[in-house]
Amino acid sequence: MCAQALNLGQVCALRVQAELGEVIIGKDRGRRSPHELTLFKSLGLAVEDVASAAYLVRRARETGSGRTVPM
Numbered sequence: 001m002c003a004q005a006l007n008l009g010q011v012c013a014l015r016v017q018a019e020l021g022e023v024i025i026g027k028d029r030g031r032r033s034p035h036e037l038t039l040f041k042s043l044g045l046a047v048e049d050v051a052s053a054a055y056l057v058r059r060a061r062e063t064g065s066g067r068t069v070p071m
Contacts, residue, residue: 024055 018028020038031038043049060066 020052
């Protein structure tokens with residue numbers, strides 16, 4: 001959970017469904033509608049960030065979810 005967003009009042013703790021790790025391991029299914037948001041706060045451990053990103057991109061492609069954003 002992103003403490004900074006909570007502290008700034010941008011996110012209500014009562015509305016947080018799960019942490020990213022819980023979604024990755026299948027403990028929680030994550031977003032339930034396109035109107036829900038996924039908020040990710042990196043912990044600064046690059047290998048963990050890259051592994052999470054690679055997994056999420058693979059799952060998005062497998063399920064046909066998400067969209068590619070040109071950078």
